[in-house]
Amino acid sequence: MAPAPDPAATGSARAYALLAAAMLFWAGNAIVGRLVRDDIPPATLSLLRWAGALALLLPFAWRPLRRDAAALRTGWRSVVASGLLGVAAFNALYYLGLHDTTASNGLLLQALIPTLVLVCDRLIFGIRPGWSAVIGVGISTIGVAFIVFRGDPAVLVRFALGRGDAIILGAVVIWSLYTSLLRTRPPVHPLSFLAASFAVGLVALVPLAVIELAGGATIRWTPTTLAVIGYVAVFPSLLAYMLFGAGVAALGAGRAGQTINLMPLFGALLAALLLGEKLYGYHIVGMTLILVGLASGLFGARAIPAMFRRR
Secondary structure, eight states: OOOOOOHHHHHHHHHHHHHHHHHHHHHHHHHHHHHTTTTSOHHHHHHHHHHHHHHHHHHHHHHHHHHTHHHHHHTHHHHHHIIIIIIIIHHHHHHHHTTTSOHHHHHHHGGGHHHHHHHHHHHHHOOOOOHHHHHHHHHHHHHHHHHHTTTOHHHHHHOOOOHHHHHHHHHHHHHHHHHHHGGGOOSSOHHHHHHHHHHHHHHHHHHHHHHHHHTTOOOOOOHHHHHHHHHHHIIIIIIHHHHHHHHHHHHOHHHHHGGGGHHHHHHHHHHHHHSOOOOOHHHHHHHHHHHHHHHHHHTSGGGOOGGGSOO
16 A cells, blocks of 8 residues: 655645745746836836735735734734835835846846845744755755856856846845745734735835836836736736745745745746747756755655655
């Protein structure tokens, strides 16, 4: 008789699947954000994105919000931090950075997030990462570096950090802090916390968008612009944040953060599929290393399938 599946391994696999879907949606966000960089100013795009996401979420979150109002008020610091860091600051900076760098660079710079999440966990909460997490992050980061430098060490010597790259690097630090702080969220329904965080971020983005538009920035309304606003409101906002929150709750910030390295992988595939960009050998090697690193986290000491355990 075949051994029964291990619930822990099954739960981890499901959580990784949810996180992989979130990374796919966020990879698409980088591509469309770059696509409309000259049509919508960055803070305004963020404002429209989160206004749409909150409008779609509220009908489902209204009852949990009313029920969890007291707990949300008690845990207001976590709600405000989530909204300011994960919704307003990260996204406004990310779209701003995409004005001056490529979508690929934006995705690849996020390879630093898994390492930074482990650092934040250690500095803020005193959490020591397990060896499987450290090894997994290391292997995946090497895979991303292989793609960034195209498998050629000479490219490393010529590498320079531009203005857009520096802005996105700042956004990466903010997202890492947001991911680590998710463990402090109050014990409320996920939709309640998400809606409250979206609302805080939306309020923070209003003055930024007003300043932007008052300074002469304009929106060029086209079918592509409208489609992009619809996409970013639904997939990388509403759905991806729900999936990412569920993954962090199931795996912890450190292990969930490893999946950020799937974004360059998905980004390269989407660029090849949608933009006609070519895939080279170094892409394949890098993608393989990324997947190996993630697998080492999935099948680490805490997620060894029952079939491999001594009975």
